[in-house]
Amino acid sequence: MVELLPKKFMILLEISTGEYHNLGQIAEKIGITKQGVHEYMKKMREEGLIEIIEGKYRVTVKGVEAIFSYLDKLDRYLGEKKKKLNIMEYSVAIAGDDIKKGERVYLAMENGYLHAYKSKKTPASATAAENARKGEDIAIKNIRGIIEYPFGKLHLFSLPTIKEGGSKRLEIKKLKKAIEKIKADRIGVSDVVAKVAIEKAGIKYDFEFCPIQTALEAVQKGLTVILLGEEKEIRYAISKIEEYNANALKEIEYKLHDFSS
Numbered sequence: 113m114v115e116l117l118p119k120k121f122m123i124l125l126e127i128s129t130g131e132y133h134n135l136g137q138i139a140e141k142i143g144i145t146k147q148g149v150h151e152y153m154k155k156m157r158e159e160g161l162i163e164i165i166e167g168k169y170r171v172t173v174k175g176v177e178a179i180f181s182y183l184d185k186l187d188r189y190l191g192e193k194k195k196k197l198n199i200m201e202y203s204v205a206i207a208g209d210d211i212k213k214g215e216r217v218y219l220a221m222e223n224g225y226l227h228a229y230k231s232k233k234t235p236a237s238a239t240a241a242e243n244a245r246k247g248e249d250i251a252i253k254n255i256r257g258i259i260e261y262p263f264g265k266l267h268l269f270s271l272p273t274i275k276e277g278g279s280k281r282l283e284i285k286k287l288k289k290a291i292e293k294i295k296a297d298r299i300g301v302s303d304v305v306a307k308v309a310i311e312k313a314g315i316k317y318d319f320e321f322c323p324i325q326t327a328l329e330a331v332q333k334g335l336t337v338i339l340l341g342e343e344k345e346i347r348y349a350i351s352k353i354e355e356y357n358a359n360a361l362k363e364i365e366y367k368l369h370d371f372s373s
Contacts, residue, residue, distance in 0.1 A: 288314070
């Protein structure tokens with residue numbers, strides 16, 4: 113990735129477009145220390161990019177060529193990124209009604225997916241970019257407003273480790289009752305003990321690979337999620353939740369159901 117504003121080229125650009133008599137002036141303009149400018153200037157003089165003429169700093173022909181070469185690379189880089197940004201001009205949703213191209217639609221997050229409606233008004237709206245029947249995927253553009261949806265809740269089921277007997281130690285009926293009471297949108301297992309335990313309970317699970325990350329993402333989309341695992345796996349899951357919450361504007365709520373003892 114190209115560095116957008118490397119200090120070296122900032123200094124070269126300033127020298128080539130202004131008049132400076134001392135390093136302090138350049139340091140103040142660039143926003144670095146005078147010592148920092150000195151180190152850059154020393155190296156650039158050795159490279160033949162700048163020189164001092166009549167007490168003033170001047171960019172050499174080689175320095176000007178270096179500036180244009182860098183700007184060409186920067187222009188190509190930004191051009192590539194602009195093309196990729198154009199791809200994001202459209203978003204996708206599930207049509208909640210029969211929708212025609214150009215119609216205004218209202219957006220809502222339901223069951224973890226974005227839905228577009230004509231009849232159900234919400235604080236967020238967009239323009240349909242194509243025709244779609246109810247239930248089909250639809251391209252939308254010009255999204256306005258805020259798509260409101262609360263985080264779901266994560267229920268963590270801590271199970272005995274294999275050394276402690278694993279699923280054989282569990283009261284399966286009690287586990288099943290606790291899971292069914294929650295009425296989760298998604299259920300995940302993080303290890304063999306959890307997989308065997310939930311199969312013994314006769315309950316289907318939705319995910320098993322990258323379970324912690326999957327659970328966190330599902331909760332952020334408003335789903336109620338259950339994650340089962342050995343005690344050590346659930347402790348690790350809690351550490352990842354706390355790590356997320358420490359830096360997030362909106363925290364993930366979770367509840368621990370301890371079946372490990």
